[in-house]
Amino acid sequence: SQQGEEDPQALSIQEGENATMNCSYKTSINNLQWYRQNSGRGLVHLILIRSNEREKHSGRLRVTLDTSKKSSSLLITASRAADTASYFCATDAGGGSEKLVFGKGTKLTVNP
Amino acid sequence: DVKVTQSSRYLVKRTGEKVFLECVQDMDHENMFWYRQDPGLGLRLIYFSYDVKMKEKGDIPEGYSVSREKKERFSLILESASTNQTSMYLCASREGGPLYEQYFGPGTRLTVT
Numbered sequence: 001s002q003q004g005e006e007d008p009q010a011l012s013i014q015e016g017e018n019a020t021m022n023c024s025y026k027t028s029i030n031n032l033q034w035y036r037q038n039s040g041r042g043l044v045h046l047i048l049i050r051s052n053e054r055e056k057h058s059g060r061l062r063v064t065l066d067t068s069k070k071s072s073s074l075l076i077t078a079s080r081a082a083d084t085a086s087y088f089c090a091t092d093a094g095g096g097s098e099k100l101v102f103g104k105g106t107k108l109t110v111n112p
Numbered sequence: 113d114v115k116v117t118q119s120s121r122y123l124v125k126r127t128g129e130k131v132f133l134e135c136v137q138d139m140d141h142e143n144m145f146w147y148r149q150d151p152g153l154g155l156r157l158i159y160f161s162y163d164v165k166m167k168e169k170g171d172i173p174e175g176y177s178v179s180r181e182k183k184e185r186f187s188l189i190l191e192s193a194s195t196n197q198t199s200m201y202l203c204a205s206r207e208g209g210p211l212y213e214q215y216f217g218p219g220t221r222l223t224v225t
Contacts, residue, residue, distance in 0.1 A: 031211050042116070042202055042216035043155075050211070088155070092210035098143060098162055099170065100210055104154035 004032070004089040004103035012109040019076040021106040023089030024069075032065055032072050033090045033100070043088065046074075079110045115139075116217040118203050124223045131190040133220050135203030143206040144186035145214065146170075146178065148199040155202065161186055193224045 007022045023032065031050045035043040049056045049065045049072065056063045062075040076083055086105040093099040119134035137144065145160040147170075157170030159178040167178050175197060179187045186205075190197055200221050204214040 033213065035214075035216075040200075040219070040221070042218045043204075043214075044216070045213035048211070048213060090214075098160065098168075098209060099157055100214060101157075102147075102155040104152065 004091050004101060006087070006089055006103045006106040008106060009104070010107045010109075012111065013079060015079060015081055015110055015112050017079055017110075019079050019083070019108055019110070021074045021087050021108070023072045023074070023103060025072075025089075025091050026070065029067075029091045031092060032063075034061075034063060034072075034074050035088045035090060035102075037086045037088065037105070039085070046087075076108075079108075081110050081112045084108060084110045116203060116205050116215050118201075118217040118220050120220050121218060122221050122223075124225065125190075125193050126225055127194060129190075129193045129224075131193045131222065131224075133188040133190075133201055133203075133222070135186045135188070135205075135217055136184055137186075137205035137215070138184065139205065139207070139215070140183065141205040141207050141215075142183075143208070144180065145204040145206070146176075146186065146188045147202045147204065148172070149202055149219075150199050158188065193222075195224050198222060198224045 004023045004025045033048045034046045037043045060077045065072045088105045090100040090102045116137045146158045147155045161167045161180040177189045203217040206214045
């Protein structure tokens with residue numbers, strides 16, 4: 001079952017620009033997480049935002065959460081070529097489940 | 113740092129073979145997961161385990177089984193490999209419930225011919 005859906009599917013920007021990716025989900029959540037995956041590698045956790053938080057920062061990353069719209073956004077400021085990767089949102093499946101449900105990801109390309 | 117290792121980065125097997133994918137974590141995590149990742153489909157959960165000898169089916173368990181005899185090791189077994197099981201397989205571990213981050217291994221790219 002698909003919970004989070006990222007938008008856009010692909011994004012290409014120039015180095016130094018900001019990149020914004022969005023995630024929408026269907027059911028109530030306790031938290032939402034963002035992960036990065038470099039090509040052909042495992043996923044790396046970036047940031048977790050709880051349902052009672054609206055915004056969170058970590059270095060050049062800014063995550064917002066709007067539970068009324070069931071959506072989140074990930075902003076990467078002053079992007080670098082090394083930020084080129086796929087970015088996934090993940091939400092808990094609800095109902096006390098141990099599972100995280102991942103979206104299909106946004107493929108970000110940062111051109112030098 | 114948490115380390116999650118997978119036994120192989122690349123694996124090529126023949127149809128009908130029994131395939132074992134091994135995953136080991138070094139942080140005493142309770143929960144371990146197996147996902148497969150396919151283009152256009154994202155990550156899909158195959159099985160997870162929340163304790164030794166405990167397992168629970170994920171979203172796509174058909175054709176797979178798992179084993180967790182020791183806390184640090186979680187094995188994915190393809191009883192009789194088929195070509196539609198060609199995929200990237202990702203293992204992950206987590207300290208507690210869904211409020212904790214998941215740590216992923218580097219992945220095993222399995223090709224079944």
